[in-house]
Amino acid sequence: MLSWVLPVVFAMVSLALILNFWSLQAGPGVPDRTLALDTMYINSSALIILYGIWQSGSLYFEAALLIAMLGFIGTVAVCKYLLRGDIIE
Amino acid sequence: MPFWIELIVSLFLLVGGVFVLLGSVGLARLPDFYTRLHAPTKATTLGVGCLLIGSMVLSTWSSGSLSIYEVLITIFLLITAPVSAHMLAKSGLHHRLEHAKQTGHPELIEEPLHKE
Numbered sequence: 001m002l003s004w005v006l007p008v009v010f011a012m013v014s015l016a017l018i019l020n021f022w023s024l025q026a027g028p029g030v031p032d033r034t035l036a037l038d039t040m041y042i043n044s045s046a047l048i049i050l051y052g053i054w055q056s057g058s059l060y061f062e063a064a065l066l067i068a069m070l071g072f073i074g075t076v077a078v079c080k081y082l083l084r085g086d087i088i089e
Numbered sequence: 090m091p092f093w094i095e096l097i098v099s100l101f102l103l104v105g106g107v108f109v110l111l112g113s114v115g116l117a118r119l120p121d122f123y124t125r126l127h128a129p130t131k132a133t134t135l136g137v138g139c140l141l142i143g144s145m146v147l148s149t150w151s152s153g154s155l156s157i158y159e160v161l162i163t164i165f166l167l168i169t170a171p172v173s174a175h176m177l178a179k180s181g182l183h184h185r186l187e188h189a190k191q192t193g194h195p196e197l198i199e200e201p202l203h204k205e
Contacts, residue, residue: 001092001095001099002095002098002099002102005098005099005103008103009105009140012106012109012110013109013110015113016110016113016114016133019110019114019116019117020113020116023113023116023117026117029122029184030184031122031177031181031186035116035129038173038177039112039113039133042129042133042170043133045137045162046105046109046136046137046140049140049159049162050140052144053102053147058156058158061158061159061162065158065162065165068166069165072165072169075177076172076173079176079177079179082180082183082184083176083179083180083183
């Protein structure tokens with residue numbers, strides 16, 4: 001059962017990433033694009049988690065954790081810049 | 090692998106994939122920034138959490154001991170998603186983005202400091 005569920009979930013997450021890319025190029029302002037990039041970070045870490053299930057390796061979870069962390073830091077830095085005009089005051 | 094473990098893992102993976110897809114559809118389709126903020130922060134976080142629970146069940150079964158990496162990623166996502174959503178909402182209000190007609194509380198949008 002897992003052998004056909006995994007490709008279906010791969011297709012769903014890949015479609016979600018394509019939709020995110022569409023809203024990244026369509027979004028009419030900087031906060032919209034930041035939101036789309038943040039969602040792309042989370043979705044690509046989901047894709048890496050699925051690849052880790054597919055390969056049954058434990059190295060991929062650390063990569064997913066790293067991507068999620070860097071995405072959060074990047075989003076907060078961009079928001080701080082948009083709010084204050086400076087990142088570290 | 091026993092059938093019931095495969096069933097649980099497949100169920101969690103399918104639910105997670107559906108929620109991730111719904112979050113992205115909401116991000117692409119909803120009318121303005123303040124409603125668009127809801128879809129990725131709630132639906133996508135739940136979807137990735139479901140994927141991680143499925144992965145945790147699978148690797149707990151295959152390694153024989155409780156695997157903790159996935160819990161780490163889940164807790165991290167659950168902590169950071171509201172914080173980044175709050176920062177994004179504040180920056181959207183600061184930039185006075187347009188809101189759709191049915192979005193409530195337009196008085197929250199900051200007044201311009203220098204009136205032209």
